[in-house]
């Protein structure tokens with residue numbers, strides 16, 4: 001389904017702040033969550049509504065719109081995806097959370113799986129996968145493989161920054177998935193880091209290293 005770069009001025013301003021050398025853990029976390037809220041707003045813009053009749057303020061029946069149909073599961077990819085979770089649940093407070101634990105082997109850049117825990121009815125839910133960084137795409141492809149194995153059909157990916165190489169790889173393997181990002185960056189460097197990127201997002205969110 002393709003890539004959507006969210007050009008909203010608030011998103012672009014906040015992402016610019018995140019790129020600064022020496023940014024504090026506090027600021028990085030806050031901005032990651034704020035951008036995640038804005039990406040969630042965009043990624044849910046086609047959710048269906050249905051009319052409901054309720055009693056209005058003056059005790060007469062009125063028709064209001066409520067969300068219809070499928071519920072959501074948010075899927076943070078550990079660790080760094082946890083840094084976006086509060087931002088997503090700010091807008092979808094009742095969303096169930098399914099967790100995928102992956103890290104990228106620093107030499108091979110291949111994803112290594114160490115944990116997963118999915119909500120029981122995940123196949124009936126819209127999955128919002130969250131991870132700040134889409135680099136080679138290996139971690140995201142492994143996650144999407146797992147979600148489809150669990151029966152997920154409507155999967156949307158929210159990433160703060162994406163590399164062209166990663167977007168191409170994900171959409172080649174999973175063309176039905178929609179990717180929402182604040183930026184399509186320039187490239188990957190020799191170590192598989194996104195340029196200009198954000199550096200190591202997991203380390204910045206967790207305050208490690």
Ligand SMILES: O=P(O)(O)OC[C@H]1O[C@H](OP(=O)(O)OP(=O)(O)O)[C@H](O)[C@@H]1O
Pocket residue numbers: 077078079080081102103104105109111131132133134135136137138139140166192200201202203
């Ligand atoms: O597209 P890829 O090449 O797979 O790289 C992206 C992955 O790398 C980072 O996680 P990392 O392995 O650093 O783990 P962490 O979240 O625990 O820091 C990032 O959060 C993604 O999950």
Ligand SMILES: O=c1cc[nH]c(=O)[nH]1
Pocket residue numbers: 080133135192193194195197198199200201202
């Ligand atoms: O640039 C990158 C690539 C992978 N993981 C990160 O945290 N940053």
Ligand SMILES: [Mg+2]
Pocket residue numbers: 077078079080081102103104139202
């Ligand atoms: Mg990771």
